[in-house]
Every structure is written in structure tokens, then in C-alpha cells.
Amino acid sequence: MKKETSAPTMKDVAREAGVALGTVSKVVNGLPVGDSYKVRVEDAIRKLNYQVNSYAQGLKANKTYTIALLVPNTIDPFYSSLVYYINIELLKRRYRMLLCTTDYNPQLEQEYIMMAQNNKVDGIIGLTYNPDLTVEENTPFVAIDRSMGPKIPCVACDNFAGGQLAAEKLAALGCKNVAFLRIGSALVNEPNKRKAGFENGCLSLGLSYECKILSDDDPYEEFERFLSEHIHNGKISFDGIFCVTDRLAYQVLNTLHKLHQRVPEDVQLIGFDGIRAFGSLDYRCSTIVQPVPEMAEMCVDLLLRENMMMKPPLVCLPVTYAYGGTTLEATYRTEESHAHRQS
Amino acid sequence: MKKETSAPTMKDVAREAGVALGTVSKVVNGLPVGDSYKVRVEDAIRKLNYQVNSYAQGLKANKTYTIALLVPNTIDPFYSSLVYYINIELLKRRYRMLLCTTDYNPQLEQEYIMMAQNNKVDGIIGLTYNPDLTVEENTPFVAIDRSMGPKIPCVACDNFAGGQLAAEKLAALGCKNVAFLRIGSALVNEPNKRKAGFENGCLSLGLSYECKILSDDDPYEEFERFLSEHIHNGKISFDGIFCVTDRLAYQVLNTLHKLHQRVPEDVQLIGFDGIRAFGSLDYRCSTIVQPVPEMAEMCVDLLLRENMMMKPPLVCLPVTYAYGGTTLEATYRTEESHAHRQS
DNA sequence: TTGTATGCGTTATCAT
DNA sequence: ATGATAACGCATACAA
Numbered sequence: 001m002k003k004e005t006s007a008p009t010m011k012d013v014a015r016e017a018g019v020a021l022g023t024v025s026k027v028v029n030g031l032p033v034g035d036s037y038k039v040r041v042e043d044a045i046r047k048l049n050y051q052v053n054s055y056a057q058g059l060k061a062n063k064t065y066t067i068a069l070l071v072p073n074t075i076d077p078f079y080s081s082l083v084y085y086i087n088i089e090l091l092k093r094r095y096r097m098l099l100c101t102t103d104y105n106p107q108l109e110q111e112y113i114m115m116a117q118n119n120k121v122d123g124i125i126g127l128t129y130n131p132d133l134t135v136e137e138n139t140p141f142v143a144i145d146r147s148m149g150p151k152i153p154c155v156a157c158d159n160f161a162g163g164q165l166a167a168e169k170l171a172a173l174g175c176k177n178v179a180f181l182r183i184g185s186a187l188v189n190e191p192n193k194r195k196a197g198f199e200n201g202c203l204s205l206g207l208s209y210e211c212k213i214l215s216d217d218d219p220y221e222e223f224e225r226f227l228s229e230h231i232h233n234g235k236i237s238f239d240g241i242f243c244v245t246d247r248l249a250y251q252v253l254n255t256l257h258k259l260h261q262r263v264p265e266d267v268q269l270i271g272f273d274g275i276r277a278f279g280s281l282d283y284r285c286s287t288i289v290q291p292v293p294e295m296a297e298m299c300v301d302l303l304l305r306e307n308m309m310m311k312p313p314l315v316c317l318p319v320t321y322a323y324g325g326t327t328l329e330a331t332y333r334t335e336e337s338h339a340h341r342q343s
Numbered sequence: 344m345k346k347e348t349s350a351p352t353m354k355d356v357a358r359e360a361g362v363a364l365g366t367v368s369k370v371v372n373g374l375p376v377g378d379s380y381k382v383r384v385e386d387a388i389r390k391l392n393y394q395v396n397s398y399a400q401g402l403k404a405n406k407t408y409t410i411a412l413l414v415p416n417t418i419d420p421f422y423s424s425l426v427y428y429i430n431i432e433l434l435k436r437r438y439r440m441l442l443c444t445t446d447y448n449p450q451l452e453q454e455y456i457m458m459a460q461n462n463k464v465d466g467i468i469g470l471t472y473n474p475d476l477t478v479e480e481n482t483p484f485v486a487i488d489r490s491m492g493p494k495i496p497c498v499a500c501d502n503f504a505g506g507q508l509a510a511e512k513l514a515a516l517g518c519k520n521v522a523f524l525r526i527g528s529a530l531v532n533e534p535n536k537r538k539a540g541f542e543n544g545c546l547s548l549g550l551s552y553e554c555k556i557l558s559d560d561d562p563y564e565e566f567e568r569f570l571s572e573h574i575h576n577g578k579i580s581f582d583g584i585f586c587v588t589d590r591l592a593y594q595v596l597n598t599l600h601k602l603h604q605r606v607p608e609d610v611q612l613i614g615f616d617g618i619r620a621f622g623s624l625d626y627r628c629s630t631i632v633q634p635v636p637e638m639a640e641m642c643v644d645l646l647l648r649e650n651m652m653m654k655p656p657l658v659c660l661p662v663t664y665a666y667g668g669t670t671l672e673a674t675y676r677t678e679e680s681h682a683h684r685q686s
Numbered sequence: 687t688t689g690t691a692t693g694c695g696t697t698a699t700c701a702t
Numbered sequence: 703a704t705g706a707t708a709a710c711g712c713a714t715a716c717a718a
Contacts, residue, residue: 006405019688026688059696074424075622077423080417080418080426096443098440246621250624275621352695376703397696399694400695402696403697
């Protein structure tokens with residue numbers, strides 16, 4: 001009764017099949033082996049319900065077929081969809097995912113990376129916020145939404161073009177005087193370009209605009225005050241607002257209702273991210289949609305593709321505009337809302 | 344230049360510190376060691392940035408400090424919050440999470456379980472739908488929302504009490520004639536008890552009720568037809584509706600608006616799950632809230648606690664009611680909505 | 687073509 | 703208390 005409880009090993013299979021250890025290994029790995037042996041080994045494998053121990057395998061090969069994904073959490077819908085689509089891409093390539101939620105904790109981010117560093121995982125995909133993050137050169141790393149140096153590829157949507165698109169849409173929908181609302185950390189990252197793109201769009205279209213930017217720990221009430229101050233005689237002075245995220249757009253929408261402003265009749269609203277209700281129902285505001293499935297595929301591709309001439313330092317994937325009820329867009333209305341109901 | 348690229352090993356540390364391999368192991372594992380040796384080893388560890396290879400560790404100990412979590416996806420907000428809180432609980436215990444999204448695919452569910460079976464992970468937490476799932480006795484397993492036999496603990500919220508609570512709330516809010524709407528698989532699972540609890544509540548309160556139950560692949564339009572049929576002269580005959588999930592409640596809410604019914608004035612609506620907008624903002628309907636953090640903690644506890652006399656076959660955790668704008672609840676209104684804004 | 691032996695990084699059991 | 707050595711499960715170079 002040596003290893004009653006434990007799982008069967010190659011040695012067990014070899015004994016059962018009456019062959020040598022190496023032969024079993026070859027069968028398992030699809031290397032050429034005599035037909036009669038092959039059958040016997042396969043029978044034994046089935047009989048014992050044997051399965052290779054991938055950790056022992058990894059110990060030999062320095063390869064674990066596991067990658068670590070670092071995200072702040074899986075509560076925010078953008079992060080959860082990222083997790084979901086990256087998981088799908090990894091599954092296609094028979095890789096497993098170690099999920100590391102960091103809660104924006106810089107120290108935890110660093111710890112997870114160190115944990116992954118020593119050949120415990122084959123690579124890391126990280127959406128992180130620690131500006132001082134140290135990542136060794138020899139661990140494949142792909143960053144999302146933030147450039148971490150020339151050697152580390154960064155995948156993001158085309159945030160600049162997204163901001164520009166928002167400006168163009170608002171202009172095309174008749175806006176003359178718009179606002180940009182943003183809340184976010186001081187960290188330099190890709191989503192910051194949304195503002196630049198929006199400003200650029202407004203300028204080239206001759207659209208007058210105003211920006212209100214809050215830092216992470218400012219209370220949301222600041223926005224409420226800002227909006228109130230722009231309401232005179234019960235009428236808001238903006239006819240269009242671009243919010244840096246759908247989440248903010250959602251909060252702003254609630255505030256506008258509280259202030260008795262009608263959306264989209266009095267003021268139109270565009271968000272960013274492309275978040276849907278319950279993950280798969282309708283968009284909850286008109287929005288610039290991030291191509292999350294494509295971003296996921298790109299991350300995994302860049303991480304696992306060997307022998308790439310050079311890893312591009314930054315990959316920007318195209319965004320699209322989607323109607324979500326907070327803009328005047330009669331033509332798209334039925335078609336779009338129908339398309340979004342399913343899936 | 345033997346292993347230039349690879350991570351430093353215990354052997355490297357031993358050489359660097361001028362001590363034997365076993366001594367390093369002891370220092371790493373906190374076993375008693377001479378002070379002077381200890382210092383030298385720790386210095387070497389720091390210098391080489393050494394970190395134990397937990398896979399080699401696992402190979403010896405048959406323990407990997409990794410558990411697998413099976414969920415259909417991370418898109419649905421209920422699943423994503425489950426993933427999030429389980430991740431937190433595992434982190435507390437220094438365990439890692441292998442995330443397996445199954446997309447409701449019975450075969451994939453079985454594959455993931457087989458993968459986990461052979462000491463690759465220390466245990467499995469699974470929210471699965473395959474009725475024929477095979478799980479070996481020796482792999483610790485905790486099921487969520489579905490009983491998988493007497494030997495496997497199942498963790499769920501108190502679905503029956505939740506249904507009952509919904510009935511009580513509707514009655515207390517003045518409803519006389521209510522409906523229960525459900526969409527779901529034929530699979531026997533815990534959430535099914537929501538209906539029984541609701542019926543039980545209605546009966547004991549003398550509330551007249553009607554049930555409409557769709558199977559998974561029926562189109563949502565069936566509900567729309569059902570509701571239309573109960574509208575006479577522009578007035579709906581129900582004054583209260585209990586939906587089996589917040590997701591369904593959200594869809595029903597949209598439909599009711601389309602049918603020109605006012606919520607909550609004409610008809611009140613209660614959902615189930617406690618889903619918030621963007622994961623952490625306001626509830627989007629009045630709802631029975633599942634205690635997800637507590638469920639997560641219970642899952643991990645049951646999975647990792649050794650030497651438990653007997654694992655309880657079913658653990659039901661208490662639910663609460665939360666106001667979310669689709670019921671008449673003037674008193675709670677300000678207090679609740681304020682509490683939910685943050686966090 | 688098949689079997690044997692060695693090593694991957696770690697822990698644990700030995701002598702020393 | 704410390705150092706050498708075997709073993710965990712697997713892959714592979716080498717011998718048969």
C-alpha cells in the first residue's frame with residue numbers, strides 16, 4: 001500500500017503494460033513506437049485512467065503551459081470581459097490561466113509578477129497600475145493599456161481615434177458646444193489619449209469644448225457641481241458630453257436626470273468601452289466600443305508567438321461606435337438595439 | 344554558460360552562500376539553522392533574487408497550492424463577482440487560482456475536472472451544469488448552486504427563503520396579484536427553489552399568483568407575449584412580479600416600459616442576485632441579494648479545511664432584500680441608494 | 687525499435 | 703546542527 005491514494009504514474013502504466021518507462025513516455029508524446037506496444041500502452045492508460053502530471057513535465061521542460069493574467073479585479077465589466085476572451089484564446093492554444101486580481105495594489109502587482117517570474121508560468125499578461133513595476137527581461141510579458149518600456153509590447157484599443165470618433169459623432173449629430181469628463185489616476189497610460197483625440201477632433205471640426213478632469217480620489221460630487229454650474233434657467237449649456245468611460249457616463253446620466261435634463265433631447269452623451277447590461281444585453285449608453293475579443297487574441301498571440309522578428313512596442317486596435325440610447329440616432333436605433341439583444 | 348537564462352535554483356544559492364543544499368532548504372522553510380548560516384543563505388537569496396520553484400515543490404509534496412475554479416464565464420456579473428471573491432479568499436490562504444471557463448459546455452466541464460484530478464491542483468470549486476459529471480472521490484470538490492451527491496458539499500444562498508422573502512416584500516408593499524417569471528434549464532439545482540419559496544410565501548400570505556416558466560432555448564419574446572396578454576385596456580393585471588434573476592428583471596423592465604406600464608407605480612418588480620451597475624454602483628432593480636463574499640469564503644473553507652468531521656452536503660447562506668427603484672419603498676430609498684453608491 | 691539511466695528543483699532521511 | 707543522497711514524475715540521450 002505505497003501510493004494507494006495518489007494518481008497513477010508512468011511507472012504504473014509501464015508495469016501494467018509490461019513495457020519500459022521510456023516507451024510509455026514516447027506513446028504519450030506521440031513519438032514512433034511499435035504498433036503492438038502502442039496498443040498495449042494505450043490500453044493500460046485507459047485502464048488506469050492515467051494522465052500526465054504536467055508539473056513534472058514542466059519541471060523537465062521548463063514550460064508549464066500556464067500564463068498569469070494580472071487585472072485589478074473581475075468585478076468591473078471591462079476587466080471581466082478581458083478575462084473571458086483571454087481565457088478563450090488560451091484554451092485554443094491549450095494553455096491554462098492563473099488569475100491574479102491585484103485590486104490596484106502596487107505591492108500585490110509586484111508580488112504576482114515575482115511569483116510568475118521563476119519559470120512558474122510561461123508568460124504574463126498584465127493590466128497594471130504600479131509605475132515602478134519591475135519585470136525581468138526573460139519572462140515574456142504583454143501589457144494592456146499601458147506602455148512599460150520598448151521591450152514590452154503594449155496592447156490597447158485606438159484610444160486616440162476613439163476620442164476623435166466621439167467628437168465626430170457628436171458634431172454629426174448636431175452638437176455645437178460639448179464637454180469632456182474624465183476621472184482617473186495620474187498614471188501615464190493609453191486611455192489618457194481619449195482626451196487628446198477628442199480635443200483634436202473638436203478643434204478640426206470647429207466644435208467648442210470644455211474639459212473637466214478629476215483625480216481618482218476626488219468625490220464624484222465634483223462632476224455634479226460642474227454640471228449644475230452649467231445649467232442656467234433650467235437649461236444645460238452643453239448639447240453633448242463625452243465621458244471617458246461608460247461607467248462615468250452612467251453616473252453622469254443619473255445626475256443629469258436628477259438635474260431634470262433630458263438625454264438625448266437636451267444633451268447627448270457618449271461613453272467609452274462598450275459595456276453591455278449583464279455582459280451581453282444592450283449597451284447602456286451610446287459608446288465607443290473597445291474590440292475586446294481582438295485585443296485578447298492579440299495579447300495571447302504576442303505572448304506566445306516565438307521567433308518574432310521584433311515585438312511591436314504598441315498595438316492599437318480599431319474602435320467602433322455603437323448607439324445606446326443616449327444620442328440622437330434614429331436611423332440606427334431599431335437595427336442596432338435588435339442586434340445587441342442576443343449574444 | 345550552462346543555465347544563463349534560467350532562474351536561480353537552490354543549488355545556486357548553496358554555492359553562492361558556501362553551504363549545503365539541505366541547509367538552504369531549511370532556511371527557506373523556516374526550519375532551525377545556525378544563525379551565521381542563516382544570514383549567509385538569506386544574503387545569497389537576496390543577491391540572486393532566488394525564489395522557490397513551487398512546481399518542483401509540488402512534485403515532492405503532491406501539493407501545488409493551486410485550486411481550479413470552474414464557471415461558465417466571467418461575463419455574467421454573478422459569475423464574475425464569485426470569481427472575484429473566491430480569488431480574494433484564496434489569496435488570504437496563499438493559494439492560487441486556475442480559472443476554467445466552461446461556456447456551459449458539458450464536455451469542457453468534464454475535461455477541466457479530469458485535468459485537475461491528477462494532483463495538478465489541490466481542489467476544485469465548480470459551478471457546473473453537466474448532470475453526468477464524474478468526479479473522483481479523492482479530489483476535494485465543492486459545488487456551487489447544485490448538489491452533486493452526498494459526499495460533495497454544495498454551497499448556495501438560501502434560495503427558498505429568498506423566494507419567500509420576495510413574496511413577503513411584495514405583499515407588504517401592497518400587492519394582491521403577483522406573477523413569477525423564470526427562465527432556466529431543466530437541470531435540478533438550488534436556484535430552482537426560488538419558485539417553491541415564492542409559492543410557499545404567496546400561499547401562506549393569501550397572495551394570488553401565477554407562474555410563467557420558459558426553458559433555456561425559448562425566445563424571450565414568450566415573456567413579452569405573456570405580459571401583453573395580461574394587459575387589458577392598457578392596464579396590467581399584476582401589481583407585482585418576481586423574476587428569477589436580475590437579468591430577467593432587467594429585460595422585463597424594458598418590456599414593461601415598451602408596453603407603457605409604469606414601474607413601480609403600476610406594477611412592482613423584484614429580481615434575484617443583487618447585481619449592481621458596473622459591478623459596484625447602484626442596484627438596477629429591487630432584488631434579493633446573494634451573499635457572494637460569504638459564499639466564496641464558505642467554498643474555500645470547505646475545500647481547504649482538513650480533518651473536518653463531516654463535510655455538510657448543503658450549506659445555505661442568508662439572503663437580504665435591497666431596494667433598487669422598482670418597488671415602492673419610500674422609507675428605504677435615500678438611505679439605501681446612498682449606501683450603495685460607494686464600494 | 688526498445689530499454690536504461692540521468693537530471694530537472696525540491697524535500698526528507700540519513701550519516702556525520 | 704550540517705552535509706550528502708535518494709526520491710517525486712517525467713523526458714531524453716544513450717546503450718542494447
